[in-house]
Amino acid sequence: MSLHETRKIKLHQPENFQFDSIPDSHAWDNLHDHPTVEPVGPDTIPVIDLCDPKLIEKIGKACEGWGVFLISNHGIELKLLNQLCSQMHRLFALPADVKLKVAKADSFDGGYGGDPFSRFLPKYTWSESFTVLDSPLEHAKILWPNDFSSFCDVMEEYKTAMNRLGRRLMHAMLLSLGVSEEEINDTPFGDFSKIKTVYSLNSYPPCPEADRVLGLPPHSDTGFVTFVYDNGVSGLQILRREDDNDPKRWVTVPVVPNTFVVNVGDLMQVLTNGRFHNMVHRAIIGKTYHRMSAAYFFSPELDVKVSPLSKLIDPGVGPLYKTMTWPELQTKRSLSYGHALDAFKIDSN
């Protein structure tokens, strides 16, 4: 058993991305549980221009119908996004023994590690990630003792930009459901100053047998809303619910330059009393290109209590979820993979 298997994270030594053939430990056998389709026709994932005069209406429709959409014209400078990609590249190019100096001890920690889900599953993922809680400073000083500030400066700018964007999106989403600005300000996160900074930088190295390995297993994110920016390599897939014409299917998210993918998380489903649905997604691996992504989890401070907004509770039905904090939800997820929200459901009978 390696050092990391004894911890509460599951991470094979990163140099092991070099295999002559894929070992059984990394070969996932249920990757084709649902058909995979391209994002065309009825499976076209909406791209929403944030300066569109019909923004609120379009966002509401995308959240209710899809739970995922892309945003363009988001106001975040391309220069910053290019710097973010360069810093991710620099981070993951570090030797394995250096990255392991900042390894997480637990999946809720910040630092370097595997993904938080596969420790419940029998296989290893083909990915590595670096999670930042508030600030990467402490870890960056260990990774680059003589040059940590360029990484930290970019991450600080990214955090500020993402928090601003997160607030803007949350307002638009709630306004689309008829919640007024005043009512939004009355929520426990009020003006959204009670927002916790959490993001993951993810690396998915290429694999010659890409269709046997998996970057991230299917999951929904636990926060309000997640913003994903990647280095222009495709790999994110979302699980579209079955409808009248088609069964459940994996839809590949298209790469559209200078856009973010936005997906609805568990806490948004709670806040909207089920009007918006969380979105199950996974990351697959490419044969040739190394994909990297930054996933920003716009989520409440750890002590903030989240419950359905009274405006969105149907008086005849009542609230669908009990009050919860984000750590309570995450703890449930760490106990029952894929069913965290069930523990908070209010039985309507």
Ligand SMILES: O=C(O)CCC(=O)C(=O)O
């Ligand atoms: O890399 C991606 O596209 C998705 C990342 C993700 O789902 C996550 O970090 O939770």
Ligand SMILES: [Fe+2]
């Ligand atoms: Fe995710």
